[in-house]
Amino acid sequence: MTDPGTETGTGSLRRRLVRxxxxxxxxxxLGVAALCGLxxxxxxxQVRTAASSGTFASARTxxxxxxxxxxxxxxxxxxxxxxxxxxxxxxxxxxxxxDAAALAQARARAQTLGILTGTLAARGPGIVLMIEDPxxxxxxxxxxxxxxELRDAGAEAMQVAGTGGVVRVVxxxxxxxxxxxxxxxxxxxTAPLRLVAIGDPRTLATALGxxxxxxxxxxxxxxxxAIVTTSPAVSVTALRALAAPRYASPAPAPTP
Numbered sequence: 001m002t003d004p005g006t007e008t009g010t011g012s013l014r015r016r017l018v019r020x021x022x023x024x025x026x027x028x029x030l031g032v033a034a035l036c037g038l039x040x041x042x043x044x045x046q047v048r049t050a051a052s053s054g055t056f057a058s059a060r061t062x063x064x065x066x067x068x069x070x071x072x073x074x075x076x077x078x079x080x081x082x083x084x085x086x087x088x089x090x091x092x093x094x095x096x097x098x099d100a101a102a103l104a105q106a107r108a109r110a111q112t113l114g115i116l117t118g119t120l121a122a123r124g125p126g127i128v129l130m131i132e133d134p135x136x137x138x139x140x141x142x143x144x145x146x147x148x149e150l151r152d153a154g155a156e157a158m159q160v161a162g163t164g165g166v167v168r169v170v171x172x173x174x175x176x177x178x179x180x181x182x183x184x185x186x187x188x189x190t191a192p193l194r195l196v197a198i199g200d201p202r203t204l205a206t207a208l209g210x211x212x213x214x215x216x217x218x219x220x221x222x223x224x225x226a227i228v229t230t231s232p233a234v235s236v237t238a239l240r241a242l243a244a245p246r247y248a249s250p251a252p253a254p255t256p
Contacts, residue, residue: 066210070153073203077154115157118168118240122157126198126234127205129214130227133191136180137221143182144175146195146214153207155197159238162189168238185240201230 114120129146131138143160147169150158158169167173167184174185181188197204205228208214218226 060211062211066206069206070203073154073200073206076200116170117242118157118170118238119242121239122198122236123233124156124198125201125232126155126196126230127201127208128229128231128234129193129195129197129208130229131191131193131195131218132225132227133193133218133221133223135221135223136191138182138191138193138218138224140175140177140182142214142217142221143184143193143195145217146208147173147175149207149210149214150195150197150199150204153199153203155199155204157198157236158196159236160184160189160193160195161238162191162193164189166238168236168240170240196234196236198234198236201232205230 111120115122127150131142147158147160160167160169162182164181165187167187167189169184174183176183178188181190182193183189208226208228215226215228218224
């Protein structure tokens, strides 16, 4: 014989389950569901990334150390930029320091643009890459690779010198060949070449010393040799004139 109390309890439990299944989910439930979905997506992405990065398992220790150092340097630069932006935002939002902060920020911005465009000299920590090439076997591709590696590693100012002159390296710099000499923005340079870059010395040196990279490429040429020297203070003194735009002009400020 079935206990009536048991039937009543079972029926009540069933009714509560049906109501829970048919009820409209609340905000808290939707939030939990969204978080579970994001967690599942993150786990799937991580698994796929780990599966696709199997090449690192066969990489040499030196390669992994170089990659890690490069990533650490980039992360440090990003953290520094975030801190600067937060500090500037706090100053600009304060009524008592707003005008002075805006003026100081404008001056700092002008100096930064002057360094990036090559119209101002620069000084700071960095590296010097010396390329000895008595047989003139090094061509523009090796120098261009060095410049690109340094840019990717965060170099903020560069210049290259050789027998024939010294040239400031900016975003528009062109590197080519003229006979046995390398040309930089039309200036023919003969080895030994001296490339100076301002930035984090360890990160810049690591970028040039990656196995199979710039230093190995230069050293593989007959009679050529590359030497990277880090320094707490190097100078980039070569300047370039800022050309006036022929076609572009400032756009008018939008009306409120």
